[in-house]
Every structure is written in C-alpha cells, then in structure tokens.
Amino acid sequence: xxxxxxxxxxxxxxxxxxCGFIGSFLVLRxxxxxxxxxxxxxxxxxxxxxxLTQQLGGIAMFIGAALMGLFTTFVIQLLHQGGAQEDAAIxxxxxxxxxxxxxxxxxxxxxxxxxTEHVLFGEIAYVPWDILVWNGIELGPRAVWTVxxxxxxxxxxxxxxxxxxxxxxFDPAYALTLGIPVTLFHxxxxxxxxxxxxxxxxxxxxxxxxxxxxxxxxxAYLLTDKLExxxxxxxxxxxxxxxxxxxxAVWLDVSISGAMASAAGFVFALAFLFSPRSGIIPTAWRxxxxxxxxxxxx
Amino acid sequence: xxxxxxxxxxxxxxxxxxxxxxxxWGVDFALxxxxxxxxxxxxxxxxxxxxxxxxxxxxxxxxxxxxxxKPYAQQKRLVGYxxxxxxxxxxxxxxxxxxxxxxxxxxxxxxxxxxxxxYEFAMAxxxxxxxxxxxxxxxxxxxxxxxxRVFLARALAQEALVxxxxxxxxxxxxxxxxxxxxxxxxxxxDGKTVLVVHHDLQTVQEYFDWxxxxxxxxxxAGPTEVTFTDExxxxxxxxxxxxxxQAAHAFSxxxxxxxxxxGREG
Numbered sequence: 001x002x003x004x005x006x007x008x009x010x011x012x013x014x015x016x017x018x019c020g021f022i023g024s025f026l027v028l029r030x031x032x033x034x035x036x037x038x039x040x041x042x043x044x045x046x047x048x049x050x051x052l053t054q055q056l057g058g059i060a061m062f063i064g065a066a067l068m069g070l071f072t073t074f075v076i077q078l079l080h081q082g083g084a085q086e087d088a089a090i091x092x093x094x095x096x097x098x099x100x101x102x103x104x105x106x107x108x109x110x111x112x113x114x115x116t117e118h119v120l121f122g123e124i125a126y127v128p129w130d131i132l133v134w135n136g137i138e139l140g141p142r143a144v145w146t147v148x149x150x151x152x153x154x155x156x157x158x159x160x161x162x163x164x165x166x167x168x169x170f171d172p173a174y175a176l177t178l179g180i181p182v183t184l185f186h187x188x189x190x191x192x193x194x195x196x197x198x199x200x201x202x203x204x205x206x207x208x209x210x211x212x213x214x215x216x217x218x219x220a221y222l223l224t225d226k227l228e229x230x231x232x233x234x235x236x237x238x239x240x241x242x243x244x245x246x247x248x249a250v251w252l253d254v255s256i257s258g259a260m261a262s263a264a265g266f267v268f269a270l271a272f273l274f275s276p277r278s279g280i281i282p283t284a285w286r287x288x289x290x291x292x293x294x295x296x297x298x
Numbered sequence: 299x300x301x302x303x304x305x306x307x308x309x310x311x312x313x314x315x316x317x318x319x320x321x322x323w324g325v326d327f328a329l330x331x332x333x334x335x336x337x338x339x340x341x342x343x344x345x346x347x348x349x350x351x352x353x354x355x356x357x358x359x360x361x362x363x364x365x366x367x368k369p370y371a372q373q374k375r376l377v378g379y380x381x382x383x384x385x386x387x388x389x390x391x392x393x394x395x396x397x398x399x400x401x402x403x404x405x406x407x408x409x410x411x412x413x414x415x416x417y418e419f420a421m422a423x424x425x426x427x428x429x430x431x432x433x434x435x436x437x438x439x440x441x442x443x444x445x446x447r448v449f450l451a452r453a454l455a456q457e458a459l460v461x462x463x464x465x466x467x468x469x470x471x472x473x474x475x476x477x478x479x480x481x482x483x484x485x486x487x488d489g490k491t492v493l494v495v496h497h498d499l500q501t502v503q504e505y506f507d508w509x510x511x512x513x514x515x516x517x518x519a520g521p522t523e524v525t526f527t528d529e530x531x532x533x534x535x536x537x538x539x540x541x542x543x544q545a546a547h548a549f550s551x552x553x554x555x556x557x558x559x560x561g562r563e564g
Contacts, residue, residue, distance in 0.1 A: 028390065160409060167400050171386045177353050178404035178456075179374040225391045225436045 007128040009246050011143045012260055015124075015200040016238030018151035019209065020216025021158075022196050024234045025189060027217035028169045028227075033087065034073060037094030038190065039197040039209040041072040043119055044101035046198065051108055062146075062198060069194025070187055072097060098206070122205035122257045143203050150199035154192045158231075161185065166227055204257040211261035215268050216241065222271045222278055237267055305367070306331035306460050306491035307352070312361035314344070314351045320514070321347050325361070327510060327519045329493065331459075334486045336496045336506035336522075340535050343513040345495045346382070349462050353379060365460055375404060378458030380449050382465055388437050394448050395433040398423055401455025423454040428477060443474035450481060461485065461492045468497070479505055502526055 026035040045068025046061050053060040072093055079089035105119070124143075132142040139145065158165060164185050167175045172182050193213070200209045220233035244267070245260030252259070273281050307329040314322040322344045329335060337345050350356045352363050354370060365373035378401075398420040399412050406412060412420075424430045427447040432440070440448065446466055453461055467475050482505075485492050493510075496502065502509060502522065509526050511517040511534040518530040 030387075163400075163403055163406070163411065164408065166392070166396075167403060170390045170392065170397075171381070171400070173350075173355050173385060174379060174381055174400070174452075175403075176355055177374065177377065177379040178400075180403065221391070225438065226393070227391045227396075230391050 004128040005246075005250075007141050007144065008124055008256065009242065011127045011141060011147060011203055012124060012242035012246055012256065013239045014144065014147040014151055015203050015209075016212050016216060016242045016260065016264070017235040018147060018154060018196050018238075019200055019212035020220070020234035020238035021151070021231055022154050022189070022192050023213035024217035024220060024231050025165060025169055026193065027214060027221055028230075032214045032218070033090050034076065034190075035193055035197075035213040036210045037076065037090050038069045038072050038193050039201070039213055040094045040206050041068050041097035041101070042194055042198045042201060043206060044068050044097045044104070045194075046201070047101045047104045047108075051104065062195060065198035065201075066191050066194045068097065069197065070190055073187070073190045118205065119201075120205045120207050121255060122201065122203045122208065124203040124256045127203060143199075147199045147203065150192075150195045154196060157188065157192060161188070165189065204260065208257045208261045211264055212238065212241075215261070215264040219264075219268045219271045222268075222275045225277065237264070237271075241267055304331040305329065306365065307493070308364040308367075309352060310362050310364075312348070312351055312363070313359045314347055314356055315359050320359075322351060323515045325512070325516045327516055329491060329508070329519075331366075331491050332486060332489050333491055333508040334482055334506050335491070335493045335508040335510060336502050337493055337510045337512060338496055338499070338502060338526075338534065339512035339517075343534075345512055346464055348512060349379075349464055349493075349495065353377070353462060376459045378453040378456040378461040380453045380461065380463040380466055383442065383445050383449065383468065388440070388445060390437065392437060393433070394424065394429065394435050394437060394440070395420055397437060397448050398433075398451045398455050401452040404456060420451070420455050423451040424448075426454060427451045427481060443470040446470050446474065446478065450478065459490055461490060463492065463494045465495045465497065499531070 023032075023035055026032050042065040045064035045066070048068070049060045049064030052064075075093045075097075076086075076089045079093065080086045084092070102119070127141045127143045130142045132139045132145050164175070164180055167178075167180065168182050168185050168189075175182050197209055197213065200212060204212060216234040216237040217230075219237045220230045223233050224230050241264035242260055245263035246256060248254070248263060249256040249259035271279065273279055276282050305328045307327075309325055309327050312322055312325040313320060325348060337348065339345050347356060351358050351361075352370065354363075363370045365376055370377070395417070399416060401423070402412055402416040402420065406416070421430060421433060424433055427450050429444065429447050429451060432444065432448075437445070437448065450463075450466065453463070466478055470478070482492050482494065486507075494506070496505070503526060506522055508520065509522050510519045511525065511530050513534050513536070517534045518525050
C-alpha cells in the first residue's frame, strides 16, 4: 500500500465516522432528512463565501457553510410553522438553496476547481495532493486536517453537553421544563452538522455525504440499545464502510466515494437482516423456534 | 399548617390560540399548596394545552403564571412535569435509570455529569414507584404502566414542590392506578401540590380534594365537595348526556365500589 492509499483511507474513515457520529443524533431525532437538506444547501454557503473572498477552502468557507446550514434549518422551521407539511418544507428549502448554489457556481465560479460533478460526488482520490503547508513544513493532506478538526470539535462539544444532547433528543418538551435551552442546543447541533458536512463535502460531495450522515447511525441504531454504544458503533460502521468501499473501488476501478456509500448500504443491509436485537432473520428464527416448540408439545 | 394558606400556583387571564382559534380563554385561578387537584373537562377542552401553557411549551396570547409568588421562568426548579406517555419514543436507546436520572439534570446544571448521589437518588425514586428491579432494563421492554411509573420516578427525582401530570392514569392497569394514586397521596402529605389531568369522572371524588373544571374557559375551581356538582358538570360537559348520567351514577355509589375502575371518558 502506498502512502497515497493511506491518506485516502484515513480521510475516508474520518469522513465516514465524523458524519456517522453526528448523524446518529439526527437519526434519533428523526431528522435524517434535515441532515440531507443541510448537506446540500451548504453548497450555497461555500459558493457565496468563495464569491466574497475569491478563495476556496479556509475559514470563510466554513463560516459560510455553517451559517447556511443554520439558515436551512431555520427556513424549514419557518415554512413548517407557517403551514407547510414538514417533509415538503424540507424538500422546498434544500432543493431551492442547492439549486441557487449550482446556478451561482456555473455563473461566476465555473473556472475554479469547484464544478458540479465535484459538488455531487467529491474527489477523494485527489486528497493526497492537496497538502497543508505551514511555515514551509508539509503537514499532510488538507482534508485530513479539516475533517479531523470538525470531528474533534464535534466530539468535544458532544462530550461537554452529552446529557443535554441525550435529553433534548429523547424528550425536548421535558428538557424545556428543566430550564435547558433546547433551541440553543438544537442550533449548536445543527452547526456541528453543517461543519461536519462541509468538511466532508470536498471529499465525498453532497449526495454521498448524506449517505455517510445517515447510514452509519441508522446501522448502529439497529445493533444496540444504549446511546453511548450506538455512537461508538456509528464510528465503527463508518470506518468499516470506508475500508470496504476503498477496497471495492480499487478492485473494480470505480468511484471511491460511490463505493464507500455502497459499502455503507451493504453494512446496513447486513445489520438489518442479522442484528441480534431487531434483525429480520434472528427474529424469524426465534419465532420459528417458539412455534416448533409448541408443535412438539401438541 | 400554614402551607394550606399559601398559593402554590397562580394563573391569571391565560389565553392560548392555535392559528387564531382560541383554545383557552381568559383562564384565571389560584391553587392552594398541599392539595391533590384534578383538572377535569371533555376532550378538546384544552386540559393538556393548559399544562403546556403554564409550563411555557406553547406560547400564550396573554396572561401570566406565578409559582409560589414568582414568575414561572424563575421557579422552574420548583416544578415537576409528567408528560403524556405517548409524547416520547420508547425505542430510544436508553435504560430506565438513564430516564430517571434526567430528572436530576435541572439540579446539575450545564456541564456537570450526574454523580453517585444522583444515581442513588434516582434509585430511591425508582424504589418509590416499585421499579427498582428494572433500573437496567431498556425502556423499549416496558409495559404501559411501567413506562408511566418511570415517568413518575423521573418527576420525583426533580424534588419539586409543584407537580403537573398529563393523564398519568391513561392506559394503565388497575393495580398501577392504585399504586400511582398512593404515590400522589404521599406527595400531598409531604406538602406538595399536584395537578393531574384526569378523564374518569367516576374516580374524581375519591382521588382529588380539589378540582378545576375546564372547557376552554374555567368553569369552576375549588374543593371537590362543593365544586364537583351536578350543575358545574353540566356547564362543563354541555349536552353530553351519557357522560352526565355516568356522573350521576357515580354520585349514587359509595366510593369504595369504584376502586380500580378504568373507564376513560372523552
């Protein structure tokens, strides 16, 4: 294995596990589609930040994307309260903002390395050649630092406010009566989702970012009934998907991010079928054993 | 005891509207401390909405709420809440003890994790509702009555002075209902004030020493024996004769004969 493979694998694992971790909360809060929305509309934030600063990457892009993520959840809530169906509100908001991003991109920024294909699927294979240099020292691929940084921030914030995140996900109305600032924590969490998504965006794009945001958490949910373990498992599933996906991609010479998302889907399907807790097959097996037990007595 | 003279909850001119349609209209009452109070009214009368408006979960168009003489926002520590069982997802990956510990979060404040004393307190609360053996059980494995008792234990863990409970008897079996009412009576003995949304007219006199009769407006409030009258019920339930005749039936029977009935009226 060459060093380039290592960097791609590390980036892929970080993307999948950071998205999976914060995505677990989205899954538990039944907000998977809001994650979908944010991961698309951050494009508009990225493009606007680029148009303002004329540079790609850097702090401005993160701030633009984070603000756009918050704006997205805010608009969705506004439309929903104004009488639109919640899923329709989500659909209208994110397609609108994403489309605006695409239009602005092709209008003003078509000559930069951001193009629509990149936006949709990412270019993780190029990660090893975009090196972060600081004071003349090469610090490794920029993506590792941005994705790793976003993941670290998410871990620290979630660690600090773990009990609040847990309660706000389980019973937000009750949390409110305890004096916990539920809305503030909602927006903190959405900011983390936005930052994680924009960090992952460059590597896996908008479409596959959604897969990474939702599938590991949804898989972990099937495998355990303890929140701490679910978060840990979402990271494990994320890394597993990244490694399997990279293997598939090299073997079949296909898109890395596509193979990763497919691998995540494959792992989810395995959990769905074989999870000891809620899997289809163990459940059917248990039922059959109970039934045949009855038959033997009769 | 002086507690009896103290006002635990004061609600003034509370009006709530959904999409400009009023749900509660100028509700005004004061609850003396140390009573077990039934909040009675037909479906759609706004009973749950009243609780949520008091607890600031739905915005009020007008009015204010005071708990022990100060605005609710300053007194959240004194207030415990038991939501309807269906309001949460019981497949959420936590166990019974986790849920009861949530009742301690208000005391802990931000950033602090539950300590050993909190765990012990939560266990004691589970003991009180007879669920100590279920502490490590996943909440998805509980029956309806057990879920209700976990919610009660969580409220107990808050160590509040005033409790608001939204239909704690809905869908629980007779034995659980008995143990819950025993617990509520204990709270009353300890000087706490408990407001309970209740559906079953037949048990009102047996369970509550105070009642609020509500149908969008407050119809009547006061000690059960003078307030839970035929006339007030007629005002509250309007022309719903079946319910009224059931109530009349309840009047004519001694209280013990009604123990454990599970009728839910709408």
